[in-house]
Amino acid sequence: METKLKMVYWKTDKFWLGKLLDRPEIMTQGETLEELEENMKDAYVLMTMDDVPENHKIKELTFAV
Secondary structure, X not given: OOOOOOEXXXXXXOOEEEEEOOOOOOEEEEOOHHHHHHHXXXXXXXXXXXXXXXXXXXOOOOOOO
């Protein structure tokens, strides 16, 4: 399956930063634009749970912040 998403990106002193316009909670960085694009693909897969098997388990966690 192919997914097309638009990424907004910019260069800082040290890194390229980017976030997906359709999924602004997904943001990452890279030392090069190519690395940013690869990191964004990885972040998208992780954040959308596309790589989680069907027989997964769910556990509730409690954090003190």
